[in-house]
Amino acid sequence: MFIFSRSFRALQLTILLFFFVVPARAQTAPVWELAGQMRDLAFQAQTELYEAARASDPSAHYQTAANLIDQAAQIYEASLQPAYRESAPEADALIVDSLTRARAAATNGDAPSLAAARSRLWTALLQGSQTLTLSTLKAGDFASAAEWLKLREYREATRVSTVDDPSAKAIAQLEQNQLSAEEAADIIANDLRDSYFFRLRDALTQTQSAAEKNFSTRAAEWAGQATGYFSILQADMDEKLGADATNALAKSFADLEAATLNQDWAAVKTLATNIREALSAYQPVELTSAEIAERGKLLYLFTDLIYVEYKNGVRDGQITIAIEYQEAVTFRAQAEAAFEDLRPFIAEADADSAARFSAILSELETVIANLGDPQDVKVLTDEGLGIIESTLKVSADSNDTAASFTILDTLLNEILISVREGRYEDAERTRIEAYAILESGPEQRLVHRAPILARELEGLFWEGTEGQKGLATLIAEKASVEETAACVNQLNVKLKEAEDFLSVGMSGALAVVNSMVIILREGLEAVLILGAILGYLRATNSPKKFSAWVYAGTAAAILLSVATWWAAETFITITVAGREIIEGVASLVAVAVLFYVTNWLFEKVYVTDWIAFVKEQVGKALSNGSALALAGLGFTVVYREGFETVLFYQALAFDAQASSIWLGFVIGLLIIFAVAYAILKMSKRLPLKPFFTITGLLLMALAFNFMGAGIRELQEAGIVSAHLVTWIPENLILMELFGIFPTLETTLAQVLFLIVLIATFSYSVWRKKKKESLPHPNPLPKGEGITASKE
Known part of the structure; x- marks a missing residue:
């Protein structure tokens, strides 16, 4: 058995060398793919250390892990390093240092240190890509800029559509001579900073969560990511916050990573809280008054929905409707993310109000986690809404159709997260909640004005349409993330079409x-x-x-x-x-x-x-x-x-x-x-x-x-299942006059x-x-x- 295992390992390494090292040396793969190959190899090295922890003799796993890191280094040296060394030397130095740390950790079987180094490696690749995107753009090499821009992350971890991607739009407008290179560079820089600041805050949250559960490797991985995102934003922070504040933040991030490696969970909690407080004064993007108002409405909407969902989901200390409770948790998290964007502007109007709103979100998290009295949630959310109205001068209505589309976007992302993590039951509950919001708002306005579009949206949420499987079918079949994402993409396109249609007034x-x-x-x-x-x-x-x-x-x-x-x-x-x-x-x-x-x-x-x-x-x-x-x-x-x-x-x-x-x-x-x-x-x-x-x-x-x-x-209520029958036509006349729908259950x-x-x-x-x-x-x-x- 041992001989077979060693032979199999050798075969794996041969295959990896063929697919990763040879193409890298030939420099035929796009930059985002090469970076992805490096990331995958580092992850496989991490997996080897997990296996080593269960093996009687871990040395072979340690060696395999070190070899995988060496392969990642070979890809970098043969393909990406020349460009990084010339145009992004700071990122190059971070990548070399991360690879060195990763190999040492792999050799020593130090899983947390390897996790931190992996994260620093990936964020350094992103940092170099950002630098090269902007430098090639300003040099007039728009094609190269577009290629480097593909190596990036978006604000949302589950984003699968770039329909509203400002950077992609800027490149397209640049190629059509609708923007200058300087204007495009400003748009892209703002977009990237906004995305990475969101990721930085999320990494801090994940670090604290892993620390609370004593997950040392996960905590180190997220702390490494947080440090890496800070490195990407450090130059901009230096300009906006000053050198002293930025240097203090740099030390705090280094201490945070060290605390996770030392499993000093009390220090992790304190440092993460202090870092958040220091970051509250930083705004990565200069927002216009209209953008502040738009984000303020989102904050108001998410805050309002916390109580709306919670009061329906919890009664007498018991969860009565699980999906309503889960959505309350989701909307509180969304409110927190929106608040982090707007905190500097709220603080500018009233610093005490900004601090109080932060405390309200923390209190809400505690009450919700403990299944507290819905009235307590109402008191807190009402106070929070008052702060938003007084400082940002905005309000929103959860019954407004535009708000419905915002909520739908959030819930569709939640579905993808659930599918990605294999939580198909949660994905199904979220799908039903999302469809309920669609039907109770936009669909009622569409059904008589744009019935075909309404039917297409309904089909995509349920059994499918035009031969394409819908979300209900895909979730029931436990389809892959790629299949589910394709359906969500199509839904996003149709929802955007519906939103644009409904935005036009009715004569x-x-x-x-x-x-x-x-x-x-x-x-x-x-x-x-x-x-x-x-x-x-x-x-x-x-x-x-x-x-x-x-x-x-x-x-x-x-x-x-x-x-x-x-x-x-x-x-x-x-x-x-x-x-x-x-x-x-x-x-x-x-x-x-x-x-x-x-x-x-x-x-x-x-x-x-x-x-x-x-x-x-x-x-x-x-x-x-x-x-x-x-x-x-x-x-x-x-x-x-x-x-x-x-x-x-x-x-x-x-x-x-x-x-x-x-x-x-x-x-x-x-x-x-x-x-x-x-x-x-x-x-x-x-x-x-x-x-x-x-x-x-x-x-x-x-x-x-x-x-x-x-x-x-009854299918739309989730009582009866829905299986698509492709040979039955999706005809509105047949549906309206005869009740003939393209599903097996209605047909039977x-x-x-x-x-x-x-x-x-x-x-x-x-x-x-x-x-x-x-x-x-x-x-x-x-x-x-x-x-x-x-x-």
């Missing part, structure tokens, strides 16, 4: 049309069903109590729809998932009631003598089953759409004047009344059986629609509905034929019966 005429479409889309189905049933009752001169029960169910549904909306706005919380469950269950109940009532009517028209039935019912009380069925029909078909209709009009109010909304509503209502009147008139003029045939087919088509739509609602439900429908009606026809084969009693005397139903 009065368009508002009228949208308002009319909402009431027609949501109300016409109910009117067709109720009109058909009332038409039956009028055509057959049936007792008025039948109609009264239909009207009673309808009135109850309208009142309950408004009451549900009012309650959700005032004293109870109905999540988007909860709303989807209400609508899904109502749809399926409507299917059952429609099926029952239509079969009941079919039975009377085709199987029994309807005229004899009506004569028998006149003067008698309604049976409980018939009465409840008709009342239930009126209730379910109206309540199914009522609550959602109120929400759609509420969303439309963001874009349009009240007068335009009312005008469109009235026009749509008049059209609905006209349709209802036409159905009732038709019921008097057409013979009973043709009328039943026409409306019966319509009712069954609507029931078929409700079956698909109901299952779809509708197929089952058709099977039951055919079986039931076939049984009724068989009963009719069997009845006709029996001896008939004497028919009614001519002239008796109901004239309105003559054929």
Whole structure:
């Protein structure tokens, strides 16, 4: 076994030499790839030390680790060092020193020291890349600048899209002669400083977290990163903070790294806190007043959302809704990151307020971690919001659509973090939360103005669209980070398209049309069903109590729809998932009631003598089953759409004047009344059986629609899974008119509905034929019966 292991190690080294050293010497790989190869080799060296800790004889692992560091050094010497030595000598010296330290640590089996050296190696490569990007840019070598710029890190660790990358935009504008080299250099320098200062603060946070858990190697790794990011920013800090302050910071960072290596966790905590305090006076980028206001709104929004999520997620010291609690934790962290950006500006307005806000964030972290009283969270967040309003003169509304897109961006990043770490259950919870925010805000405004875009967004969040798997499918399959990132990229593109679309105002005429479409889309189905049933009752001169029960169910549904909306706005919380469950269950109940009532009517028209039935019912009380069925029909078909209709009009109010909304509503209502009147008139003029045939087919088509739509609602609530069926077209007409969605679950439900429908009606026809084969009693005397139903 030992011989096999040693042989395998030799084979590994041969492969590594082939892939890493040979290309490096040929200098054919791009700079970012070469730097990545060095980073990967250093990481593999770290892995060897992990294995050495479990081995009976660690010496072979130590040697392998040292050889891997040597390979990284060979790549650097053969490819990157000439450029670094000439144009970025400080970075070159740091890289050489880091490689020397890394090899010594590998040889001695010192995992924490190797981790710190690895981090310093990587950040030194970034530092040199930044220097070379700016120097080649100023020299007019734009192609080289663009290549060096690819060796960088972004503000967010999970960023996978460069759609809003200011540096990339600057290079593109430079190539099109829209910017000068000096202007582009300023933009890129600001972008890089902003990114690395964010990474510096994050590295400090991670250092403290690892120290609290006594993770010596992780703590050393993060401390090394923090020191490396400080080195990148040191020259700028020297200009803005002064030499004395910067030199003191340099010593603090050196002491922090030494404390992690010595596992002096008390010193690590003190040093990290002191460094944060010293960095609070540093601003890497000079922000305009508009940029300060924009970031201030983000800080306000994230602070506000801490309590919004926490109060729904925790009750009586217990987590009641895990995803809400997790989002409270996330938004507190986001608020802290935004505050760090704005702290110098808040301190400039009121130093005491800046210090107090920092303390508030710490207190919130403690309360949330201990599952404290939501009221305590509310008091702290309210105080924090007051500080933001008084110092930055900004506020934000979490219900604002622009804010929704900001939150979505945060949650999509959270999904990628979870997938990267293998936490697929957390990724799924975050996906549902993100979709809830989309549906409760932007989607309600898009669904009538840009329905195709709304459907594409829905598909990308769920089973997929246009043959591409959606997030729900990818997470369920535990797809790779690359596959998930590709979907998130596509979502980001569509969300940007939606944000741009919604940012354009709505004209009065368009508002009228949208308002009319909402009431027609949501109300016409109910009117067709109720009109058909009332038409039956009028055509057959049936007792008025039948109609009264239909009207009673309808009135109850309208009142309950408004009451549900009012309650959700005032004293109870109905999540988007909860709303989807209400609508899904109502749809399926409507299917059952429609099926029952239509079969009941079919039975009377085709199987029994309807005229004899009506004569028998006149003067008698309604049976409980018939009465409840008709009342239930009126209730379910109206309540199914009522609550959602109120929400759609509420969303439309963001874009349009009240007068335009009312005008469109009235026009749509008049059209609905006209349709209802036409159905009732038709019921008097057409013979009973043709009328039943026409409306019966319509009712069954609507029931078929409700079956698909109901299952779809439950899918969006996370109750029913969603598997993409690629051969079913994604057609909005099919979805709206027939409830046909490209998922396996909705398709199976509708197929089952058709099977039951055919079986039931076939049984009724068989009963009719069997009845006709029996001896008939004497028919009614001519002239008796109901004239309105003559054929």
